Amino acid sequence: MSLLNIFKSLNDEWFRNPMSRLEKSLRLPLLIKHGLLILFSRSFVFWAVFAAIVYLLIHNLTIAIFVGFFLAILWELLSLRAHFLHHILPRHSDNQNEVIKLSKQYKNQSDIELVHSIWRVADLSAWAITNIGYVGIAAWGWEIVFRLLYPLLVRQPKLPYYFLLVGFVNKTIEADQKLWEIARIKSDKNQKTALIKYLEIYGSRGDDIDLSLYTFREQAEFVESLIQSLSHVASPRSHQQQLAGERVKHLKQIELNLRVPRSLFMWLLFRTQQNVNLREDRRHYYFQPEYFLRQMIIELGRRKGIPSDQIFTHSWSELQ
Amino acid sequence: MTILKGYPGSSGRVTGSARVITKLEEAKTFQPGEILVTIATSPAWTPLIHISAGVITDKGGSLCHAAIVSREYGIPAVVGTRTASAVIKTGMEITMDGTTGEVYIE
Numbered sequence: 001m002s003l004l005n006i007f008k009s010l011n012d013e014w015f016r017n018p019m020s021r022l023e024k025s026l027r028l029p030l031l032i033k034h035g036l037l038i039l040f041s042r043s044f045v046f047w048a049v050f051a052a053i054v055y056l057l058i059h060n061l062t063i064a065i066f067v068g069f070f071l072a073i074l075w076e077l078l079s080l081r082a083h084f085l086h087h088i089l090p091r092h093s094d095n096q097n098e099v100i101k102l103s104k105q106y107k108n109q110s111d112i113e114l115v116h117s118i119w120r121v122a123d124l125s126a127w128a129i130t131n132i133g134y135v136g137i138a139a140w141g142w143e144i145v146f147r148l149l150y151p152l153l154v155r156q157p158k159l160p161y162y163f164l165l166v167g168f169v170n171k172t173i174e175a176d177q178k179l180w181e182i183a184r185i186k187s188d189k190n191q192k193t194a195l196i197k198y199l200e201i202y203g204s205r206g207d208d209i210d211l212s213l214y215t216f217r218e219q220a221e222f223v224e225s226l227i228q229s230l231s232h233v234a235s236p237r238s239h240q241q242q243l244a245g246e247r248v249k250h251l252k253q254i255e256l257n258l259r260v261p262r263s264l265f266m267w268l269l270f271r272t273q274q275n276v277n278l279r280e281d282r283r284h285y286y287f288q289p290e291y292f293l294r295q296m297i298i299e300l301g302r303r304k305g306i307p308s309d310q311i312f313t314h315s316w317s318e319l320q
Numbered sequence: 321m322t323i324l325k326g327y328p329g330s331s332g333r334v335t336g337s338a339r340v341i342t343k344l345e346e347a348k349t350f351q352p353g354e355i356l357v358t359i360a361t362s363p364a365w366t367p368l369i370h371i372s373a374g375v376i377t378d379k380g381g382s383l384c385h386a387a388i389v390s391r392e393y394g395i396p397a398v399v400g401t402r403t404a405s406a407v408i409k410t411g412m413e414i415t416m417d418g419t420t421g422e423v424y425i426e
Contacts, residue, residue, distance in 0.1 A: 016360055016379060140383060160331055166391050172363070173392065176370050205363040207344050214344070216364045225348040226367050233352050233371050239393050279388065283363040 020212035022297065026119075026316040027211060030126035038134050046072040073141065080138035081275050088131050089285070095124040096288050103292040106299060114303075115320050118296045125289040129209060132286040139279035146272040153265055155257040159250050164269060167244030168277045169237075171284035175202040176236040183230035195227070202284070204291040212312035215291045321426055324404055326376070328421040329387030329397030334374045335415040338408045341368075355416060357408045361386040369393060374416045376404045376423055390418070398423050 019028070051068025055061060102117045109117060143165065150161040178198055185191040203217025216223070251269075258265050300319060301311030311319070339354040341347050344364055350356065352371040360379040361369065369375055369389045375397040377386045382399065390397035396418030398404075408414060408425060415424040 143383060162330075162391055166394075170392075172366050172389060176367050179367055180370075205366075207362050207364050216344075219344055219347075219364075221348045222344060225350070226371075229350070229352045229371050230367070236370055236393070239370075243392070243394055280392070283385075287363060 014209055016208060017210070020210050020312040021315045022312045022319070023210045023212060024315075027122045027126050027209075030123050031130055031209075034126050034130035038130060042134075043072065043076070046075050050075070073137075076137055077141045077145070077275075080135050081278060084132070084135040084138075084278060084282075088135065092128055092132065092285055092288075095127065099124055099289045099292050103295065106296045111300070111303060114296065114300055118293070118300060121289055121293045121296060125293055128286045128289060132282050135278060135282055138275045139282070142272040142275040146268060149268070153258060153260050153268075154254050155259055157254065157257070163243075163250050164247055164254070165273055165276045167240055167242075167247045168273065169240060170277050170280040172280040173236050173240050175205075175284065178202065179226065180230045180233075180235050183227045191227070195223070199223070204287045204289070205283070206287045206290050211290075211294060211297065215287070215294065217291055218294075321424055322407065324376075324398075324401045324407060324423040324425065326398040326401035326404070326421045326423070327380075327382045327387075328418055329375070329377075329380075329382055329384065329399040330390035330395060331419040332374070332394070332396035333415065333417045333419065334396050335413065336373045338376075338410060338412045338414050340405055340408055340410045342405055355414060357404050358386075359405050360384070361389065365389075369395070374398075374418065376401060376408070376416055378402055378405050 047068050049068075050071035051064045054067045054071070055064035058064065099121050102121055106114055106117050143162075146165075147161050150157065179202075182191060182194045182198055185194055199217035203215060205216040207213045255262060255265075297311060297319075298308045301308060301314075304319070306314065334355065336353065336355045338357050339350050340357045341350060342359050347365075347368055350368055350371070353373050355374045355376065356368055356372040357376045358365070358378070360377050361375070362385060365385075366389050369386070370393055372395060374395055375386045375390050377384070377397075377399045378401055380386055380399040384399050387397050387399050396416055398416050398418055398421050401423065404423065408423070412425060414426075416422070417424075
């Protein structure tokens with residue numbers, strides 16, 4: 001739990017409510033397992049390699065450890081996006097196909113098979129949260145670097161740095177745009193069909209990392225009220241396009257006030273924009289198994305005579 | 321006048337009616353153009369941020385989810401106030417300044 005407290009002190013948005021017993025006993029150990037695997041297969045390896053190289057050059061262990069640490073972070077900033085696109089996403093896609101396959105089978109499975117399926121989907125979910133979450137180092141890292149360097153690179157900037165980072169299409173805008181379009185479908189029948197398809201793709205979004213919390217697609221009244229509200233507002237895409245236009249205008253002004261060569265600034269800006277845009281894409285992916293996992297757990301509870309609002313107060317060992 | 325201080329999340333200034341929502345189950349009462357006041361947001365909240373006039377949170381720093389999504393929608397956000405959801409009540413007319421990180425309650 002101390003690892004969890006360290007994480008919460010760095011990012012108090014997550015795990016903000018007391019964790020349910022089922023989350024604590026089923027998925028939290030898997031989150032810790034996958035988190036440690038990432039650290040020991042990636043972060044610590046890079047740190048050790050860079051520290052060893054520096055030590056061979058200067059023969060000072062303390063400096064080698066510190067410099068190796070910063071070089072490892074730099075390496076991750078430069079490589080994580082490609083790692084996400086070429087390794088993590090393809091594997092997550094395969095994992096999600098397995099989750100969907102299990103979600104179609106679980107109602108016909110025996111109790112023992114269902115328990116194994118739940119554990120397997122929880123493991124795949126924990127893999128997604130930790131591995132896709134880890135890529136956030138690149139998203140936040142590049143933004144922090146750009147934010148710190150911005151006043152040094154630009155003379156008297158008129159607008160905050162983040163005006164150069166907005167106005168791109170990402171999974172968040174895409175999901176909200178599709179919901180806005182569904183709100184405009186006039187036929188109730190067609191709207192309902194479109195909404196069902198929408199929720200299958202975008203409906204697993206969660207409120208926090210806790211299996212006891214409803215996903216977006218389980219909040220029927222909220223979704224209905226959103227559909228009504230969305231018919232009276234401008235589209236997400238119009239916001240995105242307006243901000244894109246302002247970004248281009250702002251960049252033209254900045255280019256006249258640079259303290260460094262334009263090519264250097266544009267290299268830094270482009271890398272930052274690419275990595276920052278990953279941030280909202282990530283959130284769509286790592287919640288994808290959530291709804292299916294909850295339904296399988298609720299089914300297990302039903303078989304044991306435990307109501308769906310109480311099953312998450314049980315521990316995993318009590319349910320097996 | 322009470323002034324709440326938080327971190328600037330997304331620039332801009334807006335005056336409007338506050339709606340305090342601490343759980344997503346309460347969100348069905350939210351009206352477009354209200355100022356969303358909550359503990360923290362997450363991916364399930366982004367459609368609400370889209371229809372808000374501004375966002376105020378108790379938790380999070382200047383790079384938290386609420387700040388980032390508010391920037392994507394060009395609306396002001398004040399984050400990390402610690403007490404907004406307890407101090408502000410639904411229906412209050414408030415002014416929020418996402419550039420300075422302040423919320424003014426009459």
